[in-house]
Amino acid sequence: MEKRLGKGLGALIPETPMGKAIEKIEHVRLSEIVPNRFQPRKRFAENKMEELMSSIREKGVIQPILVRQRGEGYELIAGERRWRAARELQLEDIPVIIKKGVDDVSSLEMSMIENIQREDFNPIEEADAYRELIDQFGYTLEKIGQEVGKDKTTISNSMRLLNLSAEIQGHIEEGVISVGHAKVLLSIPNEYRRSKTAQTIVRHGLSVRQLEQMIKTKGSKTREHPQKDPEVQKVEEDLQHHLGTKVTIRHGGKRGRIEIQYYSNEDLQRVLDIIMR
DSSP: OOOOTTSGGGGTSOBOTTSOBOSOOEEEEGGGEEOOTTOOOOOOOHHHHHHHHHHHHHHOOOSOEEEEEETTEEEEEEOHHHHHHHHHTTOSEEEEEEESSOOHHHHHHHHHHHHHHHTOOOHHHHHHHHHHHHHHHOOOHHHHHHHHTOOHHHHHHHHHGGGSOHHHHHHHHHTSSOHHHHHHHTTOOOHHHHHHHHHHHHHHTOOHHHHHHHHHHHHHHHHHOTTOOHHHHHHHHHHHHHHTSOEEEEEETTEEEEEEOOSSHHHHHHHHHHHTO
16 A cells, blocks of 8 residues: 555545546535544634634635445534534534555655644644554654654654653643753653753743753763752752752852852843842
8 A cells, every 4th residue: 555644635535637636525424524534633712613613614615524334324524613613603513534555554644744744733733643653553763754744863762752641741742841842851860850941941931042051051060060968959959940950059058159150141030030039
């Protein structure tokens, strides 16, 4: 079977030499359609759904969804947002293109095509889709790269996001933590510290540069003072996560000092605001 992922709309709607679709559009009752078991997209932004429903309410479903025959009914291949919106509006039917001879692999591929073309995937959904192709269908990184037009290193880096905790993955899906932040978090081997650092990013809105500086400074200090008292180190970490910046405690018996780092005038003001609350 020829793989079509990454070849554009022609993979979704075959065309004649004159550029006209050869598959006809039909109307199918919504009750006859079930969701795609391999749908790589898990989140549907509420505001986007409202916009789509408003458009459908005014103009109807203009672009047909893709389905395949399954038993007595049909299974979605691509277009789940339109299908969900139509159901929410209690429409009786929806325009579809019924794809012939589509197996599970092709169904997942076509669903990925649409989401990639529309840039609807969040990074975690994209990584999940790649893992699905590997775990369920025996793809290699090289094969996925050929299909989606990306090198295997990019695919591998994408899938590394799945090594993060469910909490951090949730922040990435919500757009609170960026892929840039995630790459830095992956460099932290300790799961607890990784989680605390992610909380610091969310709480203080740290940029990737600020996060990198914080991690770099902490690493260098750890090498300089490997025997620091565990209790002092814990207080340092608690202050660091509370203030969203590097904190060093130099403790010598009954005396010492606390050093709080900042990276710009704005960052200084942010830290002062937290301290002076």
